[in-house]
Amino acid sequence: MSSRREFLKTVVGGGMAFSVVQLPWLSACSHGGTTERQPLVLPSDFAGGMLIASVLPDVSSGLGTQPWTFGGRTPAPTIRVRKTDTFSAQLLNNLAEPTSIHWHGVLAPADMDGHPKDAVAAGASRTFTYQIQNRAGTYWYHPHPHTAVGKQVYLGMAGFFIVQDSEEQALGLPAGEFDVPLMIQDRRLMGGSPGYAVTPTDIPNGYLGDTITVNNVPNAYHEVATGLYRFRLLNGANARIFRLMFSDGRPLVVIATDGGLLDAPVSTDTLWLGPGERAEILVDFSKDPMGHSIMLQSMAFGMAGSGGGGGHTGHGGGATNTELPQGAAVDVIRFDVKRAASSAGRVPTKLAVLEKLDPSTATKTRTFELAMREGVTTGLHTINKLLFDLARVDEQLPAQAVEVWDFKSLDDGNIHPMHVHGMQFQVVSRSSGPLNANDLGWKDTVLVFPMETVRVVARVGTYPGLYLLHCHTLEHEDDGMMINMQIM
Incomplete structure (x- = not known):
């Protein structure tokens, strides 16, 4: 097929009833951003302790007066940690429905990762504590209760999770x-x-x-x-x-x-x-x-x-x-x-030491076929013909193994950003052409364009337990485009 740099056609399901969450947003822009612009708001830093999931009754934000939040703020507070730190935070769920926190891209133990099986009930709390294993980088956190991820993220529950280390700080990057x-x-x-x-x-x-x-x-x-x-x-x-x-x-x-x-x-x-x-x-x-x-x-x-x-x-x-x-x-x-700035700054010629995985050392090759089912209005999106089942284990992976994964799109109408929990990978090739600039380095999410096969080489995580592989188009994820992966 032709280049991935071209757009998808849509797929429209049949009629059915859906829930509506009303939120009184302020009236905003017309198409193309042609109305008056508003000053950017920078998130405050998380001071530690408790992250309260709640609907704010009356705050001044650019979007309205009742956003759903973590930490009682919009935008949600930025968490800043250093590699090898022990991170700890308590989630208190003041919503009227279950929620959780997934630390997206962070290499957390399985019981700390925010798997849907560990969703926190309304009125309950949960403490997350784990050591930071990641390199310096930009990660983020958001809810992960099955079938409600799209709603909760859309309404405002997401924040930055920034990791620093000594290698990064020695570069003198803008601060x-x-x-x-x-x-x-x-x-x-x-x-x-x-x-x-x-x-x-x-x-x-x-x-x-x-x-x-x-x-x-x-x-x-x-x-x-x-x-x-x-x-x-x-x-x-x-x-x-x-x-x-x-x-x-x-x-x-x-x-x-x-x-x-x-x-x-x-x-x-x-x-x-x-x-x-x-x-x-x-x-x-x-x-x-x-x-x-x-x-x-x-x-x-x-x-x-x-x-x-x-x-x-x-x-x-x-x-x-x-x-x-x-x-x-x-x-x-x-x-x-x-x-005027006090100094112009400079772009370094070298950055970090980047380990590069060798696909020839992989102990196993797995294929994940991404497809749409016919004749249904929900449960359209599948991985290897499967819809998500909370109780089913779909793949078993040896801890720390190096594996080759092929994300093979059989869908001619959607781009699927595929995300894996608890581990990272490096992009090897795209069947449609050269790699993009954002395919480089370590990844946890990769775009798979229609009818394209993307090959990655993955290092399975260290921690044993149940993790997820899913499409990060949140309505696809909520619709079942997700599987369980057990690290042994």
Whole structure:
């Protein structure tokens, strides 16, 4: 088929009843971010102790007055730890339904990972304690109760989890106000009170919005100085895929992906970022004149060659009503140069020591087929023809083994960001062409484009127990595109 840099057609299921969670958001933007922009809000740091899951009754946020939160704040607080630290936090669930915390990308013991079997009931609490094994990098945390992940993340329950180590700190990378976390999402704000109202279209397509938010701020801008910035990009959207590019064509200098720093910076014109993926970039504003503005955009992409076949009924444009279809061009955040920096900063030529796995040493090759079922309105999305079963173990993996995994898409109408818990991998190849800049280094989430096979080499985790492999389009995950993997 033709290149993965082209868009998916939609799959629309039949009619059925869905629950609606109403949330009084403030009225926001029109398509393309053409209304007045709002200042970026930076998350505060987690001070330790308790993370309360709750609905805030009256807060001032760019999105409305009743967000769902961790830690009583929006955006949720950023957790900062160092490698080898012992991290501890207590989750108190003040919601009216079960929730949990999954430490996305963090190598936590199985009983600390936030598996759906360990969901915390309404009114109950749970303490998470474990030693940090990860390299320095940008990770995140969000709920993982089965069938409710999409709703809880969409309504605001997500935050950054940043790991530091001595190797990273020796590089002199931008710090303090020059180290900026950016959680990119989309929401349905055009109607003024969207809540989370899943329609039959949203099951196959994922929950797509009409407004881009950054750190929960719609149509955000951020004032910068004439220096070097480190932007920690996180795609926290339920389903939207971003193909990022600057409005003036300047390069995105990638220094880290999901699992931390690369061995050297990689310069790219565009950067794919799927739900669950992270990338860190360096951006130099030292040559920009005072008062200059630059937009970080997501460029349009489509999928010529997907044709009209595939057997699925009711193909549409990827969204309904006011929602922007998958692959639409959108503005993400505007940067305004407003002041002089004390120093320009510099981009290092070398970064971290990066171990590279050798696929020829793999002890096993596994294939994970990603497909859509016919003739159903829910339970469409499968891995190896299976829908998620909480009690079933689907794969058994020897601890610390090196394995080759092939993610094979049999779906001509969806892009699937595949995420594994408790371990990491490195991307070896794509059947559709060269690797993307965000395929480099250690990964825990990878985009699999329609009818594409992506080969990765994985190192199985150290901790025994039950972990998950699933699509990080949250409506696909909630619909059953998830399997249990037992580390032995």
